[in-house]
Structures are given as structure tokens and as C-alpha cells.
Amino acid sequence: MQRAEVADDPLGRESPLRVRVALDSERVVGDIDRRLFGGFVEHMGRGVYGGIYAPGHPSADERGFRRDVIDLVRELGVTTVRYPGGNFVSGFHWEDSVGPRELRPTRLNLAWHSSETNEVGIHEFAEWLSEVDAELMLAVNLGTRGTREAIEFLEYVNISAPTRLSQWRSENGRAEPFGVKMWCLGNEMDGPWQLGQRTPEDYGILAAQTAKAMRQVDPDLELVACGSSHAAMPTFGEWEKVVLTHTYDDVDYLSCHAYYEPEPDDRASFLGSAVNMDRFIDAVVATADHVKAVRGSSKTIAVSFDEWNVWYSSRLPEQLPRAADDWPLAPPLSEEDYTVTDGVVVGDLLMSLLRHADRVRSASLAQIVNVIAPIAAPDNGPAWRKATFHPFALTARHARGRSLDVVIDTPGHHTAVHGDTPFVSVAATHDPGRGGAVFLVNRHESAAAEVTVELSGALAVLVVAEAVTLHDPDLDAQNSAVFPDRVSPRPNRSVRQQPGALSVQLPPVSWTMVRLVDAEADEG
Structure with a gap:
């Protein structure tokens, strides 16, 4: 289905917002770690079985992997993938997932009330x-x-040393080590839904003990301690302080998790979700730095935001099997029909991570295929892109080099959930010698925004190579197997450039990327 381009004067239903932004290539937040564009795969629903692995599907290769999914994941651009959970990991026996498939046991997946055949394990997932x-x-x-x-x-x-376990790996078809550098010490251990939930004191002691032991095996690991499951947990803040008091010398990262969904009749607060993410990161960083100061440490803890997305989690309980003898294999769970509004929010959340690139060094979009995912992989047809796919893919491709400090003058309003919320959100990047990118979101539900961006330093000599906008007049528009491109970015022809500045018009509820390049070299 063809979509019209964004007009030179995108119409809002109100007078346009007037916004000014100042960017300077010398005002740097931090270098962008490519692991910021990671993903997450858990043994939940149809994420692995039916999504990644489906031997009976027409696109499956000789190993059972769906080639149509592989192609879209490569396009999505995820750089790292956190595995195998998630809540699933708290009941996971890694030994079950290796060795001959016909000898692997079927277990109960207690996290998601289903069966786990272990047909896909560590070796297969690494492949x-x-x-x-x-x-x-x-x-x-x-x-x-x-x-x-x-x-x-x-x-x-x-x-690689010839130990019993390394030889077992070799017997299972992998002579060389996997070389995994980043390891998470459990998952959401503060959550009452978690198998083995612990107090911050108990978890901190166990995590420190485990981290020390793991470093005796491999001293060069990067280890992630569990932070709070979300910022609304009753122990948030205290959990971080106590856990880091025990683990500060032994870990490199503290995790953050956050999912967002709209409250009934409150789209405005939902559109401001990135304001909550900004505050969440700032609070975790402040707590980590408090522990650093108390300990007199020279080490700085980074953030691994290793679960984040829009998730309509309130719908999940009615999807989960309940009967004691009902343990289905890969039941459909949380296969969200993402709207253009969801896509704009996902783009905005990723912009929040960019704005904190000095401390957020790793992040994982949760998840990748079918479950809470930007990619739909139906059993009886080809895989296709959901509305949330596009902002992630374009940001992962073009946000390179360094994240810039953004100075912005924008009107805003008061939202029920987040309080004072700016209408326009901006993040920007610069890769010396290559170019830069400006990412903009208009959160207003009915008014367009006219944005002027002042460019200083090395940015002033760059030229606009591309401008695209994700928007639809129907804020609930979504893609489907029948119309897989109903919601997709299209050229924004409103961009105007003059020496040291550019202007762009943003439709209501939209995500926009403006890509800048050296006038003599467009790298594509």
C-alpha cells in the first residue's frame, strides 16, 4: 500500500509549535557504544519456537532457522542479544540445552506456564x-x-583448556570457546513473580560471591548486577544502594528494565514515556555515584538497560495457560499489534538512551520476534515489520560516533503520569569524518511543530542527505500481514537548510530522522 510523502506544510489541527534547538559538535555527552542497539530473546511464547526456529516453515533452512526472520533481524541492526531470559532464566538448567537433541529433556517453563523442549539451546542460538x-x-x-x-x-x-566441561562442549560440536564477554547475574531478583526472589541484601551477597568466582574463571568478563525491575518497585533506590554496596568492586553494570503502555484515555502521558526513562536513568546513576562516593572508589558503574519496550502487559494474564495439566509448547503470548503511536514512543525511548550514552553502555530491546517484538513471524506466511521496527532500525544504522548535548526551547504541557512534559524531544549524534543525525519526536496529539536547528562546529558544514518521518493521521494505524507497510517512514520534504541551520516541520505524533553528511561524500 503506497503512502503519501510528508507534505511541505504538514497540517496540524492547531497553530504549529515553535521550537528552537542548538547543536554543537563540541558539546558531547559521550561516545555511543554499539551495544546500545542490542536485543533480547527469551524462551517465551513464540519468540524462539515459531519465531527464530520453525523447521516446517517454507523459509526454514536445513537447521530449522527461518531465513525471512534472519533477513529482517539483520535489517533491524541488533548488535548484541541477551539470552535466554528474562524470567525464564531463573528456572533454566543450562545442561539441558546442550548435547544431542534427542537426549535433551523436556522441562516445565514455570515463568510462562508452558513446556520447554530444549530443542534450541546455547549452540543453536549461537549459530x-x-x-x-x-x-x-x-x-x-x-x-x-x-x-x-x-x-x-x-x-x-x-x-579452551582441556577440562571435562570444555571437552563436553567440543563433543557437542564446538571446539572453540564461544567467547562470551557480557554476563547478567540473574534477572529481576526483586520481583515477586521471579523464581527465587531475594531481598537486596541476600541478592547482593550472592551476586558478589558469584561475580568473584566467575572472575577467577575469566577475569576479563563484563558483569551486570540486577537493578530494580522497574522504577515503580517499592524498593527502588534502596535496592540499587544495597546491591551495589555489596557488588561495587565486582561488577561493571547495573541493569534497568522498563516497559510502557498507555492508560485508558491518556495518550498524552504515554507519548511522554521517555520523560520517565530519562528520570529513571538519572536516579540510578545518582544512586550508583552515591555508593561510589561513600566507598571512595575511582570506578564508575555503567548502566545496562537490558529490557525496554512498549508492552501491553496488562493483557498478558488472560493469555497465559492456567490449568495445572496444561503446559503447551510455544503458546502465543504478547504478540502486540503495534500502532504508529507505539512506534513513535519506541523511537523516543531509544532517543533517551542516546541522550545518556555516557552512562548507558548497553541496552536490549525486549524482544525481537513475535513476543513484544518489532518483527511478526506468522506460522502460515512470511515475516513482516511492525510499526516499532522502523525507528529502531534507522537509529541503529545512523546513530554513530558521539551523542551530543541538546539545548532545546520547546513548549510543553502537564501530563497526568509524568507531570511537566516537553512537546518536542530531540537527540543528536556526530561521527567525525562521516556525518551526523538528528532525531526528533513531536508528542503533541494535534499540532505540528516547526523546528529550527542551529548547527555549530563541525556540524555547520554538513548538508542534509535524507529526512524521513514516521507518522499517520490515524494514530492507531498499524501494519498487518495484508498491509505490512501501512505504517512506515516516508520522506519529509519540509526540510530547509541555510548556513549553520536547518528547519523541519514535524506532524503531530511523529518520529523524524534528519541525516547529515559531508557535502562531498554521502556514505548512504
Whole structure:
């Protein structure tokens, strides 16, 4: 289905907002770690079985991997993938997922009340990652298991010395170590839904003990301690302080998780979700730096925002099987029909991560295929892109180099959930010698925004190579198997450039990218 381009004068239903932005290539937030554009795959619903792996599908290769999904994941541009959970990891026995498939046991997936055949395990998932050109990030089970199992898992995965476990890996078809550098010490251990939920004191002691042991196996690991499951947890803040008091010397990252969904009749607050993410990151950083000061440490803890997305989680309970004897394989769970509004919010959340690139060094969009995902992979047809796919793919491709400090003058309003919320959100990047990008969101539901961007330093000599906008007059428009391109970016022809500045018009509820390049070299 063809979509019209954004007109030179996109119409809002009110007088346009007037916004001014100042960008200077010398005002730098921090270097952008490519792991900021990571993803997350959990053994939940049809994320693995039916999504990544579906031997009976017409697109499946000889290993059972869906080639149509592989192509879209490569286009999405995820750089790392956190695996195998998520809540699933707190009941995971890694030994079940290796060895001959016919000998692997079927287990109960208690996190999602389903069956787990272990048909896809560590070896198979690593093979799939090599196809999508992404790095493996593993989580260890500190819910129902502990330090011993974690170091044995690490030995199996990473050690080349001729030990029993490394030889077992070789017998299972992988002579060379997997070389996994980044490891999560459990998952959401503060959550009452988590197998093995712990107090911050108990978890901090266990995480520190496990981290020390893992570093005895491989001292060069990057380790992630569990932060709060979300900022509304009753122990938020205190959890971070206590956990880091125990683990500060032993870990490199503290995790953040956040999911957003609209409240009934409150689209305005939903559109301001990135304001909450900004505040969440700032609070975690402040707590980590408080512990640093108290300890007199020279080390700085980074943030791994390793679960984030729009998720209509309130719908999940009615989708979960309930009967004690009902444990289906890969039941459909949280296969969200994302709207253009959801796509704009996802783009805005990713902009929040960019604005905190000095401290957020890793992040994982949760998840990738079918479950809470930008990619739909139906059993009886080809995979297709949901509305949330496009902002992530374009940002992952073009946000390179350094994140810039944005000075912005924009009107705003008061929202029920987030309080004072700016109408226009901006993030910007600059890659010296290559170019830059400006990402803009108009959160207003009915008014367009006229934005003037002043460009200083090396940005002043760049020229606009491309401008695209994700927008639809129907704020609930979504893609489908029948119309997979109903919601997609299209050229924004409103951009005007003059020496040291550019202007662009943003339709209501829209996400826009303006790409800048050297006048003599457009790298595409």
C-alpha cells in the first residue's frame, strides 16, 4: 500500500509549535557504544519456537532457522542479544540445552506456564546469532541455582583448556570457546513473580560471591548486577544502594528494565514515556555515584538497560495457560499489534538512551520476534515489520560516533503520569569524518511543530542527505500481514537548510530522522 510523502506544510489541527534547538559538535555527552542497539530473546511464547526456529516453515533452512526472520533481524541492526531470559532464566538448567537433541529433556517453563523442549539451546542460538551478525550476552540462573552452576556454565562456554566441561562442549560440536564477554547475574531478583526472589541484601551477597568466582574463571568478563525491575518497585533506590554496596568492586553494570503502555484515555502521558526513562536513568546513576562516593572508589558503574519496550502487559494474564495439566509448547503470548503511536514512543525511548550514552553502555530491546517484538513471524506466511521496527532500525544504522548535548526551547504541557512534559524531544549524534543525525519526536496529539536547528562546529558544514518521518493521521494505524507497510517512514520534504541551520516541520505524533553528511561524500 503506497503512502503519501510528508507534505511541505504538514497540517496540524492547531497553530504549529515553535521550537528552537542548538547543536554543537563540541558539546558531547559521550561516545555511543554499539551495544546500545542490542536485543533480547527469551524462551517465551513464540519468540524462539515459531519465531527464530520453525523447521516446517517454507523459509526454514536445513537447521530449522527461518531465513525471512534472519533477513529482517539483520535489517533491524541488533548488535548484541541477551539470552535466554528474562524470567525464564531463573528456572533454566543450562545442561539441558546442550548435547544431542534427542537426549535433551523436556522441562516445565514455570515463568510462562508452558513446556520447554530444549530443542534450541546455547549452540543453536549461537549459530543463529552468527547469521544475524550479533554478539551473545548470557544470563546465569541465580533464582533456583547459584554460584557453582554459574561458573560451570562459564567454563563450558568460555574455557579452551582441556577440562571435562570444555571437552563436553567440543563433543557437542564446538571446539572453540564461544567467547562470551557480557554476563547478567540473574534477572529481576526483586520481583515477586521471579523464581527465587531475594531481598537486596541476600541478592547482593550472592551476586558478589558469584561475580568473584566467575572472575577467577575469566577475569576479563563484563558483569551486570540486577537493578530494580522497574522504577515503580517499592524498593527502588534502596535496592540499587544495597546491591551495589555489596557488588561495587565486582561488577561493571547495573541493569534497568522498563516497559510502557498507555492508560485508558491518556495518550498524552504515554507519548511522554521517555520523560520517565530519562528520570529513571538519572536516579540510578545518582544512586550508583552515591555508593561510589561513600566507598571512595575511582570506578564508575555503567548502566545496562537490558529490557525496554512498549508492552501491553496488562493483557498478558488472560493469555497465559492456567490449568495445572496444561503446559503447551510455544503458546502465543504478547504478540502486540503495534500502532504508529507505539512506534513513535519506541523511537523516543531509544532517543533517551542516546541522550545518556555516557552512562548507558548497553541496552536490549525486549524482544525481537513475535513476543513484544518489532518483527511478526506468522506460522502460515512470511515475516513482516511492525510499526516499532522502523525507528529502531534507522537509529541503529545512523546513530554513530558521539551523542551530543541538546539545548532545546520547546513548549510543553502537564501530563497526568509524568507531570511537566516537553512537546518536542530531540537527540543528536556526530561521527567525525562521516556525518551526523538528528532525531526528533513531536508528542503533541494535534499540532505540528516547526523546528529550527542551529548547527555549530563541525556540524555547520554538513548538508542534509535524507529526512524521513514516521507518522499517520490515524494514530492507531498499524501494519498487518495484508498491509505490512501501512505504517512506515516516508520522506519529509519540509526540510530547509541555510548556513549553520536547518528547519523541519514535524506532524503531530511523529518520529523524524534528519541525516547529515559531508557535502562531498554521502556514505548512504
